[in-house]
Amino acid sequence: MTNKKRNLVVSVLFLAFGIFLFVQAMGVKHMMKNDVGSGFFPKVIAVAIIAVSLIRLIMALKEEEKEAKKANSDMLGGWMTIVLVGLYVLAFNEVGFLISTVIYLFLQMLVLTPTEKRSLPLLGTISVAAPVFIYALFVYAINTPLPKGLFGF
Amino acid sequence: MVNQAIQMVLLNPICLGLILLGVVIGIIFGSIPGLSASMAMILFLPMSFGMEPMNGISLLVGLYLGGISGGLISAILLKIPGTASSIATVFDGGPMADKGEAGKALGVGILTSFVGGLLSIFALMFISPYLAKVTLAFTSAEYFSIAVFALTIISSLSGDSLVNGILAGLFGIALSLVGIAPVDGAIRFTFGQSKLYGGFDTVVILIGLYAVTDIIRTGFQRRDIINQSTKYTYTLKGYGIGFKEYLGHWRNIIQSALIGLGIGILPGIGGSTSSLLAYSAAKGSSKHPEKFGTGIVDGLIASETANNAVIGGSLIPLITMGIPGNVATAIFLGGLTIHGISPGPLIFQKSGQYVYGIFIALLVANVFMIVCERAGLRVFVKMLDIPKYILLPVVMVCCVVGAYCSNYSIFDVWCVAIFGLVGLAFKFLKIPATPMIIGFILGSMTEENLRQALMQTGGDWSIFITRPISLIFLVIAVFSVAMTVRKQVSKLKKG
Structure with missing residues (x-):
């Protein structure tokens, strides 16, 4: 697998994970009036994951295809x-x-x-x-x- | 009172014997991944109830000290941190062992553990009432800022790809969200599985990512096993480092000991954060930060000084205010109260002899620790002579047993295998795994204190920059991230 493909896989996987996390966090109930709620911090993290994986995606798209060394694996x-x-x-x-x-x-x-x-x-x-x-x-x-x-x- | 304490501990062979026993068992528990100092203390707590008060307490002291310090052995030799406190020891201890300097790494680690422990015990003995007051200045706003600052270490540990490191760190934080939420106790991300209510155990993730991933990767590279097995000879004089050379690291030693002490005093942060912070501080203030992670003693000294300095630090709020800051000191509190010793401001008047007894027991345990580990060093390095194809499967079994024993839950054992696969996928995709653990450890601390601080102010975020200590930590955090990003960008432009 080339480096570019690998980075594309990373960005897509994390993008999906971030969206999944955000959707799940929306379902967390707000229980206390004075508190930001248990869904708040997960949403922040989810947005951060989505943002960083988009950066990863853009960086990966700009990369050139270089054939990586084939690892001698068993x-x-x-x-x-x-x-x-x-x-x-x-x-x-x-x-x-x-x-x-x-x-x-x-x-x-x-x-x-x-x-x-x-x-x-x-x-x-x-x-x-x-x-x-x-x-x-x-x-x-x-x-x-x-x-x-x-x-x- | 001091005389009484000396009689009870120093002149009492039974008590000395129990400290020695505690240290040895502690080292064994600390060095086996999955078993920890607190687990050893829990196992021996009932036994300590039946003993003379000072004997029982001394046994617990030995277990605590030995257990924290033992983690360095597997961190260096197997590159699997024996406890979460020694994660940062792997960063430079592992590469040193790869270069054939396992003996030196162990020697320096043991020596600096002793020094870190000693400095913190002195702090406990002489300035604990003053230090205890400092903790009162720390509210959740400060805790939040410390956590954010500690998270920035991810940026310097991400290796080639900062972006992948950040993703791994965020993934770790996401994992820490699973289970019952802090503050309001909402149940989230459990997908109906009651086993997930308690969230994941740090030990489980640690073992999965380090031990399981390692053995599977060895499977993929089994043809290379024979070629790698170059034999090293370990001749080691003293601790592998000259007195002068060691003293040359004085700034690093003092700085790391202070970080360990400070983190120890603040309840609820723990040894793993202290060694990570000390490591990143040492890297930040070093003249050759690029060498960190390649196997230099600086990183090893920072990590091992700090995590042992936590010991004395964590006993300060316990003894002076009766506040246990981590699991080990909570068990210790149990050991004290069962013998009618109640920690708090009056402890020096009411049970002064026991307080001095604890001080002496700590000093003795620290000496026993360095003697036992130095004597055992020959045996420890022998572990590297065992062929990998035999050693790794046996380590794997120990890890699974450790994971099982941390909660007696088979679910944890399955999680170990699953995190092993996650670690493997990370390796394949060239995502560093260490940031994930750091994110996981710091995630809940960040969220809990963020929410508590915001509750106090009614949702006003300015609290984090109007409180001076909090502001300082946030400024350092921003500064260190900016530095890393700048470095990364200039590297990308060049490359």
Whole structure:
């Protein structure tokens, strides 16, 4: 994506957000007579967002198209990480801290570790030891419950 | 009374042991993102009730001091601020670690934490009644102007694009609006979700934007992980900075300590604002402001001096007037009252020995802090030798646990992931994320005091420029924005 396109996206996104915020702020009820009301400050912020994003838009339109350097990024690694983090936070409460964390840690390290350095016994040990340690620390040492989940631990 | 206090604290091994325990646990809580000094104090508060008064109070003192200072460890080594107070520590501490100066950064951070803490404890001991009076001169008009001034730091932290930085800051302020509004308690922007009534937690946004975004980006760049892992050796003498060199920063140190002290005294602002303000003040008064953010000790000194100076400052209104200015001092107040010590103007007559006891405990805790952190420095930097593909997932788990424990709410854990994606989108669109956090932290303070001030005057805006302290802050704010805009415009013309 060129810089120009990127800045155009930014200005349009924030413009939409500013308008959305303003519309929402109009619905906030005025409750106290002497007060500017809870909708006032949000409207100020919304107007500021709209104004700044318009400046961004004008600046972006004046820019020249320059092809940006292509970043050497690894789509598979990134998307798998996003999916793993998403699944982990969803499973955190349902499946329980211990099981969800052991599985997450193992898979996440597997995704991030370069193939030539992959040592399954090492990753396996860490992904079991770390959650057990954290669990013991929180639940027994500082008396803070963590989600128990399906199996009661 | 002083003799009694010395006997209760200095000559009492149990009390000394409890301070040490408090400091160590505080450092651990402070260094893990998501866990904080106040959380550690809440956990140990019931335990302190059962102890001798001075022992219980000393434990809380140790936890408070250790917890604030511990945040610098993860801020420097992981570039994830352990607490909101150490956000500004990341700006220069992170780049220093990248350059292989992690040991030096930690050393200077620890040393200057000690100095900042010490200066504020002295202020608490010797001039607190006078300082307490100053707070009475601050009304909501002054608070509003301080918040506006603090928001201008966004302009100097926006990196290449000022406009994108401002947008991010405004977005942060918008996020702070969610939930029950200040002043009239109107419920807004919750979209029918009762979980949003309380708004978002700072910790949640902090962890999302720093930790989650970081691990996902690592996923996208996993091929580069091996190439990056250049090994540094950390040989460190003393604190990584010579005595003379450190004293050369005296202006910065005093200025930051005063900012921290002042912010600490004013109820309700907090350590995160103090370190940001000190950082921007140090940058503004520096001869080489362009080097800030590239990994110089100046920025680190400003941030860490200020956030530790908040400790003594925040105890001033608590002890002299019984006003707790932040969560930690509110818990501390609970710890005092349960033992029959009621803070206020009469505290020196009624429970003088405990006041002196608190002073001594603070000094002892400050010494324990510097000793423990200096001794642990070797272990801390070892963290960098752990390969990133192992370290980051484990940090991620700690962060999720921290987010969960701040409110015991699974909703917060989901928000962490969502803010991680927001941070990722920001990175992709080249929008700096730090202004968003600053906007979020200062947003509610700005709105609340704006509305309160306007209520007092019946809607007359001139209050902000007719009150001298308020006017000064607004003038500096306008000045600093004008400077940044001028710089940006001349850069655009050149480029």
